[in-house]
Amino acid sequence: MIRVVLADDHPIFRDGLARSLADAGDIAVVGQAADGDQAVALALALQPDLVLLDVSMPKGGGLGALTRILQMAAPPPVAMLTASEADDDVMQAIGLGAMGYVLKGVGADELIAIVREVAAGRSYVSAGLAQRLLVAMRRRKAVAAEPNPLDDLSKREEDILKLVATGKSNREVGEALDLQEKTVKHYMTSILQKLHVRNRVEAAMLARQHLRA
Numbered sequence: 532m533i534r535v536v537l538a539d540d541h542p543i544f545r546d547g548l549a550r551s552l553a554d555a556g557d558i559a560v561v562g563q564a565a566d567g568d569q570a571v572a573l574a575l576a577l578q579p580d581l582v583l584l585d586v587s588m589p590k591g592g593g594l595g596a597l598t599r600i601l602q603m604a605a606p607p608p609v610a611m612l613t614a615s616e617a618d619d620d621v622m623q624a625i626g627l628g629a630m631g632y633v634l635k636g637v638g639a640d641e642l643i644a645i646v647r648e649v650a651a652g653r654s655y656v657s658a659g660l661a662q663r664l665l666v667a668m669r670r671r672k673a674v675a676a677e678p679n680p681l682d683d684l685s686k687r688e689e690d691i692l693k694l695v696a697t698g699k700s701n702r703e704v705g706e707a708l709d710l711q712e713k714t715v716k717h718y719m720t721s722i723l724q725k726l727h728v729r730n731r732v733e734a735a736m737l738a739r740q741h742l743r744a
Contacts, residue, residue, distance in 0.1 A: 534581075545563055561579055565588070566588050584596055584600075585611075608649050632657075692722055692735075695731055
């Protein structure tokens with residue numbers, strides 16, 4: 532038997548899910564939880580073969596419970612139950628260590644098959660979600676790989692650019708940083724060259740996109 536702990540804060544949905552899984556014959560729902568704390572407690576006490584966690588629950592939510600369950604000495608596989616198809620939700624759950632991501636609209640037969648797969652140590656994400664996840668991961672990787680054009684600036688140049696980005700003149704920048712106006716102009720010339728921009732307006736626009744807080 533595949534022993535499952537099921538966590539969802541909607542009793543009607545949770546009971547229906549438990550009945551559907553019980554119909555499989557080889558799956559037993561050994562514990563039901565209505566919030567994150569209960570899910571963690573049941574996982575610790577019952578040592579199930581699989582935990583099904585609703586993403587949105589009280590007391591830490593499914594993602595909080597996922598993190599705590601995976602800190603167990605011998606954690607069971609965990610699959611997330613959710614109505615959300617948002618890429619960020621999927622990526623966060625998978626990134627935290629979830630073995631599966633199951634949409635609540637899935638049919639009973641498919642859910643049973645998924646439970647068997649995940650309990651056996653295999654991962655599951657629906658084909659549609661998997662494709663979107665791959666696209667999102669590639670997009671994030673590409674963004675992460677882009678060099679920050681401000682990385683070549685010195686700390687002083689970055690401080691000046693931050694003030695320029697707020698609309699301050701060279702004189703106002705000098706007063707704020709206790710520099711002479713001609714010194715600020717010298718720094719601005721260097722900044723424009725390093726950023727490969729033509730004027731302070733373009734530099735300010737670039738700063739708003741890339742400057743660190």
